[in-house]
Amino acid sequence: MANNNRRIERMSRAKKRKAPGLNLVSLMDVFTILVFFLLVNQSDTKDLPSPDDVALPESLTEIAPKKTIVIMISKDRRVLVNEEEVATVEEVISLKDPFVPVITELLNVEKKKFLASQAFTNEKLLSVTIMGDRDIEFSVLKKIMASCTVAGYEQISLAVLQKAGNET
Numbered sequence: 001m002a003n004n005n006r007r008i009e010r011m012s013r014a015k016k017r018k019a020p021g022l023n024l025v026s027l028m029d030v031f032t033i034l035v036f037f038l039l040v041n042q043s044d045t046k047d048l049p050s051p052d053d054v055a056l057p058e059s060l061t062e063i064a065p066k067k068t069i070v071i072m073i074s075k076d077r078r079v080l081v082n083e084e085e086v087a088t089v090e091e092v093i094s095l096k097d098p099f100v101p102v103i104t105e106l107l108n109v110e111k112k113k114f115l116a117s118q119a120f121t122n123e124k125l126l127s128v129t130i131m132g133d134r135d136i137e138f139s140v141l142k143k144i145m146a147s148c149t150v151a152g153y154e155q156i157s158l159a160v161l162q163k164a165g166n167e168t
Contacts, residue, residue: 051072051074053074053075053076053133054072054073054074054075054131054132054133055075055133055134055135056131056132056133056134056159056160056161057134057160057161058160058161068127068128068129068155068157069081069082069107069110069127069128069129069153070082070083070128070129070130070131070159071103071128071129071130071131071144071148072130072131072132073089073130073131073132073133073136073140073141073144074133075133075135077089077090079091079092079100079103079140079144081103081106081107082110086100086102086103086106087100087102087103089136089137089140092140092143092144093137093139093140095143097143098142098143098146099143099146099147099149099150100143100144100147101147103144103147103148103151104147104150104151107128107147107148107151107152107153108151108152111126111151111152111153114126126152126153126154126155127153127154127155127156127157128148128153128155128156128157129156129157129158129159130144130145130148130156130157130158130159131159132144132158132159
């Protein structure tokens, strides 16, 4: 009987005790770490500049562009490398060379900066994105692409507007 009395007393004391509370400190630590993680990782954007004076053609693609040197050919017929004007479309057309020397020189400077900042020299990582208005002559685009190739940029991307694919 004494054994049962002790058991009954223990059970009644256990019922009187309050359930343990929720430890908010640990929960706040988890949320703080989550906030810092999201803040750090949101800064790695993959958006290209979107000026109003360039109307991009449309295309279907699944791969987002990575950060590259951007060459823009605007509606007002200016050629810009990393948002710095280097020539006009008329100047590019009037050149006798199959490439644009000014663009080649700028790309070579950027290439030297890139290779100096890298611990290894893998030129396959060198890439350039061309954003051209849809009404630009193909001969201009061809000369700019040739300029990129002469400077050693083998990965040339053309920026286009992505539109939804036809799902069947």
